[in-house]
Ligand SMILES: Nc1ncnc2c1ncn2[C@@H]1O[C@H](COP(=O)(O)OP(=O)(O)O)[C@@H](O)[C@H]1O
């Protein structure tokens with residue numbers, strides 16, 4: 497079966513690949529329509545509505561030969577997304593989109609269709625959205641990681657290796673100190689990197705309304721590690737709403753409380769691994785040529801460090 501609707505690559509997706517992966521990204525985008533057409537044919541799929549996309553993947557709503565809806569998802573394979581199929585198989589649809597088929601050579605997946613018009617970001621109340629996200633995240637990270645996934649232990653060790661060479665690129669001495677503090681926190685925890693199956697990118701646009709469950713996670717980049725490393729995407733999304741509260745540290749700590757309570761995490765460890773996530777973002781930004789940190793990253797790290805000093809390791813006030 498073939499489709500007559502040509503596969504157009506959205507400009508924003510093409511631009512994202514060109515920016516992040518240069519010539520190799522442009523070549524992958526150029527080949528994408530042919531790749532998509534090949535899978536539509538091979539898996540006997542009919543197009544069913546306009547394409548969706550994020551920064552990394554093209555997602556085509558399709559109808560399978562048996563008449564059920566699904567989506568065909570194409571993404572250039574990277575180290576980060578190498579564990580998608582392993583993760584989706586282990587979670588087996590529990591709190592997360594179901595995997596229907598996949599191609600190991602290209603990383604292409606056929607997924608259960610969810611309601612793309614209703615991401616969790618469309619829930620107006622930030623507190624309610626966060627509680628839903630926290631509930632899903634708690635279920636996902638309760639699962640032990642299978643073998644063969646990339647490991648936080650290795651990710652953390654590589655970050656610690658890179659930090660001394662990267663930090664001088666930051667213009668502001670306070671930011672250089674902050675990144676070194678994040679690295680010290682990671683150095684303290686690197687010996688206990690955890691062994692849970694992490695999603696790594698659970699923000700509000702990576703949760704969609706479903707039928708068999710009200711909300712389901714999509715777009716995991718699985719790794720094995722400590723659940724504390726999974727909190728940052730829920731802390732820095734809808735950032736304008738954090739700023740609009742007029743008390744950024746308080747709003748950050750409130751989000752952190754909701755997440756650590758839902759996941760029953762030790763706050764010190766969760767703080768340390770969240771600082772690790774700030775470190776990871778900082779290193780990527782520096783690699784991309786940035787000379788300053790994102791204000792949200794600075795604000796989150798500062799709020800957690802100050803919160804830790806104020807509260808100490810004891811029970812919360
Ligand atoms: N299972 C699905 N059902 C319906 N729409 C989906 C599904 N998976 C992804 N989408 C749509 O495609 C977009 C991009 O998919 P996503 O997996 O988040 O890729 P990216 O890594 O590019 O963010 C989503 O924001 C959503 O609009």
Ligand SMILES: [Mg+2]
Nearest residue numbers: 550701702715
């Ligand atoms: Mg996404």
